[in-house]
Amino acid sequence: MTYLLIVAVIVLLGTGLVAAAIGWPRDRVAWGLVAGLGLFVGMVACAVLAGLLMPERTDRLPLRVPIAAALIAVAAWGFAWLRRATAQPAPAPARSRGARILWWAAWVLATVHLWPLAREIWLRPAFPWDAWATWLIKPKAWFLSGRFEPYVAPADWLAGEGTRTMVGWNYPELSAWLQLLLAQARGGWEEPLLLLPWFALLVALLVGVYALARRLDVAPVGAAVAAYALASMPLLDSHVALAGYLDLWVATAVVFALGAWLCWLREPRSRGCLVLAIGLAACLPLLKREGAVWLALLAGLMVYARCGPRLRRGMLLSGGVLAGVLVLAVLVAGDAINGWLAGTALIPNPGQTEGPILAWRPEGLAIVVASFGADNWHLLMLALVLIVPCRWWRLREDPRARLVGLFLSTGWIFLLFLFCLTPASSWAQSETAAHRLVMHLVPATVLWLALLFGDSPNPSRTAGESDGVR
16 A cells, blocks of 8 residues: 555656646646656656655655655645646647547557566566666665665775675666665565556656657657657667666656757746756766766757857857867877876776777777667667658758757767777677667657657747747
8 A cells, every 4th residue: 555655646746846847737738748757757756855865764764755745746736726827728730530540550559569568567577687786786785674774885895884885886876766665665575566667667758758749849640650669669668678777767857858948948938847857857867877978968958059159150160179189189199198097087997998998999880880770779760861851951940950959969979989989889789788878869869850740830939039049
């Protein structure tokens, strides 16, 4: 019963926070935003509360978090109710019979993908891979010991008492806090129940991307096809069926933060969408360390969008020159740079890396080849190459689509730099390891493709700063 109470509190808290941000939902699209984004926000918010209110004895956790979460949820829903608009929502656009059939077909196919994933989680404990060996150790140790003890570096663990250590001792603990909360609420370490948040995460991703696409002027059929495309991605499904890894969480936070920000650009008066976008982006480093990179790129994109045309051109030019100079320096003076890095504290344990720290590694390009030839993403990358030239006029017309394209481009530049110039090139030869980072950009890529097929934006918004873009 306590487990169900925690689940109910998660839903009420997350949906309340989103409703408080975007306003009281007045139509189906708004309810979709509240449901999709709210489920994700609720899980993250309850995990944060669990970390902030963590008692020394972990069995007291289910007593603290529900009370605090319930109070915040009531306040959030009350705030949303006070901000409710009196105007009637705009009527839903008329759809042809063929469009309705395609819409239902897309959602039926997405549901067909969801059913076996739910069964897989329900019937199988955590699969013995990195997720089992890294991300589940902390909450299980805390639960079985009944005490919250911090994880420290091996040297600090040897020198002190009351601490623990492991290989990934410095990994973010947000998911561990959520799983510890659910385990204590259940009263036992039942892994299927503790891994259900990954299934809920995929449901939230599909509903949230659909609602964001609809809010950003994509037709219902196009938004439903985008949701089905995500549900059919083999590597996304694998991360749900073999739950425990945090890459799908990072990918969801990236696309939700980006989408909420685009909603603010579309309606600058809805400042709650901007607050929601900033909050979602801020949680990225709490999920995985790589999230700090996406947070920096999102923050840079938001600053770029508020700059004037001349400053924008200067930022793009300086960024391109800086990247080119960095690559050229590695190719020409790599030995000197590596010697300097080895003598500083910028790179921890430089002797543990294989070969030079920075050097051209052509094997890193395997990530590009695998993106087109492997089965991880079906034909997504090929569709990207074919669709973008055909819809180039849409990029010229819609500044929001250009901003998303810029974010994805800088994200891929970072990945290519990581895989082609650093020892991480060895990851590129493992399709699952390398594509965990690619996964962070896949939902945003699908949303971008949906935007390219959206309705033409209002010319007055495209031309000026009424959409938040200077």
